[in-house]
Amino acid sequence: MSKKPDYSVPALERGLDVLEVLASQRRPLTLTELAQHSDHTANGLFRITDCLVKRGYLQRDPASGAFRLSLRLFELAHTHSPVDELLRAARQPMEDLVARLGESCHLSLLEAGELVIVAQTLANRRVRLSIEVGSRVPAGQTASGRLLLAHLDDAARDAWTRSQAKDGPVPTAGELGRLRAEGYCAAYEDTVRGVADVAVLVGDPEVGGLAALTVASLSPGNPEAFTKRALPVLRTTALEITKQSGLRGGPDARA
Numbered sequence: 001m002s003k004k005p006d007y008s009v010p011a012l013e014r015g016l017d018v019l020e021v022l023a024s025q026r027r028p029l030t031l032t033e034l035a036q037h038s039d040h041t042a043n044g045l046f047r048i049t050d051c052l053v054k055r056g057y058l059q060r061d062p063a064s065g066a067f068r069l070s071l072r073l074f075e076l077a078h079t080h081s082p083v084d085e086l087l088r089a090a091r092q093p094m095e096d097l098v099a100r101l102g103e104s105c106h107l108s109l110l111e112a113g114e115l116v117i118v119a120q121t122l123a124n125r126r127v128r129l130s131i132e133v134g135s136r137v138p139a140g141q142t143a144s145g146r147l148l149l150a151h152l153d154d155a156a157r158d159a160w161t162r163s164q165a166k167d168g169p170v171p172t173a174g175e176l177g178r179l180r181a182e183g184y185c186a187a188y189e190d191t192v193r194g195v196a197d198v199a200v201l202v203g204d205p206e207v208g209g210l211a212a213l214t215v216a217s218l219s220p221g222n223p224e225a226f227t228k229r230a231l232p233v234l235r236t237t238a239l240e241i242t243k244q245s246g247l248r249g250g251p252d253a254r255a
Contacts (some may be wrong), residue, residue: 106213
């Protein structure tokens with residue numbers, strides 16, 4: 001078997017290492033500190049950091065000599081809609097999911113305390129479940145919404161809870177904590193009689209940009225058995241969407 005050619009670009013890799021180290025440390029670092037947090041020497045990083053400063057990706061403190069990230073990466077990331085990128089990444093994996101499970105699925109986001117449906121892929125059957133893309137539903141009333149609420153930070157979750165208190169019961173802290181630990185939410189007859197929903201997380205909770213991938217069955221038979229069958233496929237699909245979106249880490253593919 002022939003060995004694959006090595007197309008590595010050492011200088012580019014060192015530059016990316018610098019950006020990733022500064023992003024992970026979240027504080028200015030000197031050349032010596034950058035070297036300590038990477039596999040490179042301070043001398044080896046000198047030209048790299050100089051180039052990144054000239055291109056506007058880094059800023060250097062004139063007094064301490066420490067480097068920090070500029071807003072350049074933020075500007076580049078926002079030249080296109082993150083939702084557009086998520087939809088592009090999700091299209092084929094969602095089609096594959098539907099082909100494997102024979103059930104419709106949809107993708108949703110939290111916005112202003114509500115669950116917004118941003119994409120769906122319909123099952124190829126005469127009778128199938130469909131939910132309108134763009135529709136909004138109370139987050140606490142759906143499996144997808146509760147899963148996303150469980151992954152909000154404490155301040156955002158508390159603010160949502162206060163805003164919804166007048167509209168009826170909201171998920172308890174204990175329930176949200178369990179969902180966060182389990183990484184999925186399964187529900188039966190949440191909003192529609194006879195429908196079972198299973199939702200998993202798309203994205204990396206440490207990075208943000210989270211979405212929920214949900215499969216819904218009109219005739220689940222035994223809801224627990226349906227969850228057990230659907231969950232591994234959902235997790236694998238969510239992991240693929242996360243990778244295709246360019247996020248690192250993210251939900252795992254536990255069976």
